[in-house]
Amino acid sequence: MAMTIYRADLTLMEHTYFASREIGTLYESEPLIGNYALTYALGLCTAPYGWNGPPRYKQDLEPLNARGIYVTPATFQEGKLRYAFSQFNAQSDSYYFRFDQNAIATDPVKKTRAANFPQNGKLRMLGLDSQAVFYLLSENEPLPRLPSYIRLGKFNSKARIVWSRLRLRSERPHERTAEMAFFLNAVDLSPEHLAHLRAFSVYNIYPAPLLRQCRLQGAFWQAISQDGSEVLLPTGMKYGIESLPA
DSSP, X not given: OOOEEEEEEEEESSOBOOOOEEETTEEEOOSEEOHHHHHHHTTSSOOOTTOOSSOOHHHHHHHHHHHTEEXXXXXXXXXXXOEEEEEEEOOXXXXXXXXXXXXXXXXXXXXXXXXXXXXXXXXXXXXXXXXXXXXXXXXXXXXXXOOSEEEXXXXXXXXXXXXXXXXXXXXXXEEEEEEEXXXXXXXXXXXXXXXXXXXXXXXXXXXXXXEESEEEEEEEEEEEOTTSOEEEEETTOOOOGGGSOO
């Protein structure tokens, strides 16, 4: 088994919004980017255009598990995360309107169907020039073409990526205990690491919780970044499609 590990340095070139959390009329993007969103944005898997059915995680991500390809969540670097705030108002400008249940009606007689979207509020977005890091692991094949630009979030915002291939200390993983400073997806960890998961902080976002500051025991890939620092990545990570919505 030949493991190839890439580091991705991501910079947001536009304000980027993910509907991570709602607090009253404030709609917040959490300070992270989920690895499933990154996987789709990188073009490693695709969903049919105009798909209106349920989530397709199993159909779309299962081939990547078979190929041994995995992307970690993106973690924003300390001091390099900015926020941007915006206000929106989706209420009607018509001469007549009234508030119905979860909808705004513009016809004096007809009742309007409920709409599953907010009528007004504020957005907290990930700001322009915020910088994050994530990792791409390929178990069986180096990936010859990796995109330099991707689109992310509800507004299809542009982001730039600079890739670097890491050097492995050894072709075999090593057993040890380590604290992971970057985000990991809880449902993607191997049973070995989950069994020895100690302290951690958790962000409960859809479709799976993300963990940070995890203390793990088990096998790790040991890689060296371009600045000479050590990077540890748990072995056995794969998309936990059996734990996700069908």
